[in-house]
Amino acid sequence: MAPRADDQRKNGRAGTSEVPEQFDGKLDQIAQLLDGGRENDAAERARLAVSLTNTKDREILASSIADRLIELKDQLERNAVYHHDFFEVQPGEDLLTHIRTVVDERIGRQILNEANRGTFASSLAEAIAHDPEALTKIQQYYPDFTWDPKQGDEALVHALEQRFVKDFSDQAEALKKELELEAEVALEKSDVLERVKDKKGMFTWATEKVKAIWAKKSVRVATYVVVGVAATLLIAWGASYLLAYLQGLHAAALEGTAAAIEGATEAGGALAPVSGLEGAGSVITGGLPSAPPIPNIWIGEPVL
Amino acid sequence: MNSLYLTTAEQTLFLALPQKIQEGWKVEAENISYEESEAKQRVRCKFMKLSPKIQKSMSSVASAVSPEGMEKWVASLDLQSLTDDDIRELFYALGPVSIGRILERTIPLVQSDTDLEAVAAIAVLRHVIFTPLKK
Numbered sequence: 001m002a003p004r005a006d007d008q009r010k011n012g013r014a015g016t017s018e019v020p021e022q023f024d025g026k027l028d029q030i031a032q033l034l035d036g037g038r039e040n041d042a043a044e045r046a047r048l049a050v051s052l053t054n055t056k057d058r059e060i061l062a063s064s065i066a067d068r069l070i071e072l073k074d075q076l077e078r079n080a081v082y083h084h085d086f087f088e089v090q091p092g093e094d095l096l097t098h099i100r101t102v103v104d105e106r107i108g109r110q111i112l113n114e115a116n117r118g119t120f121a122s123s124l125a126e127a128i129a130h131d132p133e134a135l136t137k138i139q140q141y142y143p144d145f146t147w148d149p150k151q152g153d154e155a156l157v158h159a160l161e162q163r164f165v166k167d168f169s170d171q172a173e174a175l176k177k178e179l180e181l182e183a184e185v186a187l188e189k190s191d192v193l194e195r196v197k198d199k200k201g202m203f204t205w206a207t208e209k210v211k212a213i214w215a216k217k218s219v220r221v222a223t224y225v226v227v228g229v230a231a232t233l234l235i236a237w238g239a240s241y242l243l244a245y246l247q248g249l250h251a252a253a254l255e256g257t258a259a260a261i262e263g264a265t266e267a268g269g270a271l272a273p274v275s276g277l278e279g280a281g282s283v284i285t286g287g288l289p290s291a292p293p294i295p296n297i298w299i300g301e302p303v304l
Numbered sequence: 305m306n307s308l309y310l311t312t313a314e315q316t317l318f319l320a321l322p323q324k325i326q327e328g329w330k331v332e333a334e335n336i337s338y339e340e341s342e343a344k345q346r347v348r349c350k351f352m353k354l355s356p357k358i359q360k361s362m363s364s365v366a367s368a369v370s371p372e373g374m375e376k377w378v379a380s381l382d383l384q385s386l387t388d389d390d391i392r393e394l395f396y397a398l399g400p401v402s403i404g405r406i407l408e409r410t411i412p413l414v415q416s417d418t419d420l421e422a423v424a425a426i427a428v429l430r431h432v433i434f435t436p437l438k439k
Contacts, residue, residue, distance in 0.1 A: 094359055178343070185347045192396055192433050199432045205305045206432070207388045209425030213418075214383040 019072060022081050025106035027052065027123040030061070033068055046131030049124040050138060053164060055171060058107055066100040111168045112175055118165060125160035129153055142167075308424050309334045309431040311404060317411040325414060334427070336434045340401045348397045355387050395429045403430045 020029040030052075031045045051057040069076060069086055076082040089098045110120040128134040130153070138160065139145055147159035196203050310318055311334045318331065361381055386394070395403065407426060414420050 093353065178347075181343055181347050182351075185344065185351055189348075189351060189396065191436065192392065195432055195435065195437055196392055198437055202305070202428050203392070203432045204388065206425040206428040207391045209421055210391060210429070211384055211386065213422040213425070214386075 019076060019079075019082075021079075023069075023085070023103070023106060025103070025108070025110045026120065027127060030065060030107075033065060042127075043131055043133065046127045046134035049127035050134045050141075052107070052120075052124055053138070053167065054141065055174075059104065062104040062107060063100055065103045066096055069099050069103070070096060108175055112172050114172075117168050117172070118161075121161045121164035121168060122157075124164055125157045129157045129160055305424070305428070306330055307332050307428075308420075309427045310407070314404070314407050314411060314427075317408065320412070321414055325417070325420060329420065329424070334431060336400050336430070338400045338434055340399055345397075345399050345402070348399060352393045352397045354390050354393055357382065357385055358390055391429070392433065396433050400430055400434045 018033075020032050023029050023033065027045070027049055031048055034048070035041065035044060048061070051061045069082075073087065077087055086099050086102055087095070089095050110116045128138055135156075142163060145159070145163055147156050149156070306328055307330050308318065309332045314334070315331055318326065318329075358381075361377075398406075403426060407423060407430075410419075410423055410426075414423060
């Protein structure tokens with residue numbers, strides 16, 4: 001059996017390399033990358049393992065890993081594998097977003113791929129079983145989780161492993177659906193480029209008008225569009241990686257903003273402020289975690 | 305450009321505006337067929353590619369977790385510097401449902417030709433971005 005990365009460090013290789021040779025999204029690699037080559041801390045490793053069991057925490061963790069890879073960019077770029085996988089971006093593509101996506105996808109592969117799933121679950125189970133705090137967290141996440149303590153640590157590891165494999169199978173289904181949706185949106189987006197090319201005159205006229213209304217905040221319509229756009233930017237920024245951070249933010253904040261902007265405009269004598277702006281903000285923030293979800297809507301000809 | 309691409313519901317709102325404001329505009333029926341969902345809107349937002357200046361604005365969004373912070377952040381957005389590509393990306397991410405809701409809220413507020421031009425522009429963006437090409 002190949003030695004684990006943390007065993008290698010314990011056997012005198014500690015500090016020789018801050019980073020794993022490659023990054024496939026495995027627990028050992030994540031721990032090695034995030035502890036900066038120092039002696040691996042079992043409690044920290046267990047904490048990471050707990051995060052990896054949970055879809056939302058995994059996204060936040062992917063973001064931390066991406067930040068770490070950026071920190072190590074100068075060093076990592078000398079490694080052809082890292083350079084190719086993480087640091088080669090398309091023109092105009094944001095490097096951090098690209099890295100975050102790749103990291104997320106690599107970790108996702110440990111769960112999506114049936115062959116990887118058992119090994120991944122086993123590594124998490126081993127890390128968690130030996131840390132009481134991590135185990136308590138898992139019992140909070142899975143209140144129905146049970147094992148027979150009389151049967152020793154091995155039984156606990158086995159029970160955890162079984163639980164994670166089952167949960168990862170369910171998560172894999174959700175991930176597959178997400179990937180299918182992403183493929184659908186990617187295809188639709190390429191169609192959008194064609195549509196805009198096809199109606200370039202109309203599109204340019206509209207963009208010029210939109211820019212012009214943004215230039216004049218005294219136009220009441222602009223307020224709604226600004227708030228809508230701001231909400232979209234927020235969803236984009238927060239939905240994937242910082243949902244927890246945005247938990248407290250909901251439509252009311254956007255409504256307040258719209259009212260404040262309009263209030264300021266009113267002070268200039270342009271327009272009366274609007275009360276009860278539950279329109280743009282609340283619809284758009286349906287995507288945010290604290291707001292009610294947007295129901296599936298079919299817009300067919302009878303509706304539009 | 306004097307066409308207003310409006311859904312049936314939006315047309316009703318438009319027809320309730322003073323006659324003087326309606327003059328000179330030609331209403332076209334908007335018939336976009338689009339299946340929207342929360343998940344799809346999130347993916348569209350996730351796939352947004354914006355110019356560096358707008359991306360930079362995102363780095364200061366952390367201040368927007370309170371209503372006051374949100375106000376400051378929105379006010380700091382330099383939306384006039386958006387490129388045409390940014391506008392396409394943003395309106396695609398918004399999606400036809402959210403754009404429709406914005407239009408439903410804004411049409412009754414129209415008081416001038418300038419207001420109506422803004423409504424028309426938003427409706428045109430929805431029309432161009434979400435109407436499939438005829439094959």
